[in-house]
Amino acid sequence: MVRDPSIEDETPDIDAVLGALHDEDCRAILTELGDPRTARSLLDRCDIPRSTLYRKLERLSEATLVSEGTQIREDGSHATRYRLNFEAVVVTRTGSAGLEVEIDRPVRNPDERLAEMWSEVQKEL
Numbered sequence: 001m002v003r004d005p006s007i008e009d010e011t012p013d014i015d016a017v018l019g020a021l022h023d024e025d026c027r028a029i030l031t032e033l034g035d036p037r038t039a040r041s042l043l044d045r046c047d048i049p050r051s052t053l054y055r056k057l058e059r060l061s062e063a064t065l066v067s068e069g070t071q072i073r074e075d076g077s078h079a080t081r082y083r084l085n086f087e088a089v090v091v092t093r094t095g096s097a098g099l100e101v102e103i104d105r106p107v108r109n110p111d112e113r114l115a116e117m118w119s120e121v122q123k124e125l
Contacts, residue, residue, distance in 0.1 A: 012064040014101045017089065020063040025056045029066070029082075036069065036083040057082060064103060065089075 020026045025048050032045045043053055060066035067085040070078050087104040094100050 012101060012103060013062075014091075014099055016059075016063040017065065017101050017103070018091070020059050020065055021089065023056065023059065025052060026060055026065075029053070029056055029060060030084065033066065033082060033084045036071075036081040038071070038079045038081055040079075042082070 025046070028046045028048065029042060032042055037045070039050075039053060039057065042048075042057075043050060046053065048056065057066060061068065065084070065086055066082050069081050069083060071081045072078055085103075085105065087106050090102045090104070092100050092102070
């Protein structure tokens with residue numbers, strides 16, 4: 001079933017979030033995502049091998065720090081673009097000496113939400 005990526009009803013796994021933020025390659029990718037970029041553009045900007053880049057993008061996606069969208073081109077070919085999926089990550093200590101993570105999400109316009117939903121549909125095809 002296709003999920004609506006604009007609805008973040010799940011609290012992200014704190015280990016996934018902190019692990020991605022601790023990873024040097026993941027941080028390099030996040031630094032380059034000031035604007036949405038394709039994997040090819042990220043390869044040109046980051047000193048990361050192609051196979052590693054895709055693994056790191058998957059790790060960031062699982063941590064809900066990066067989202068995928070489809071760039072529709074007039075020639076009929078489409079490209080996946082990656083964008084930051086957070087404004088801030090806040091880690092707080094809970095009363096039982098545990099940790100909790102809260103992620104502030106950027107506001108998406110309807111076109112961006114539709115592109116994200118289309119990306120989810122394509123994953124199921």
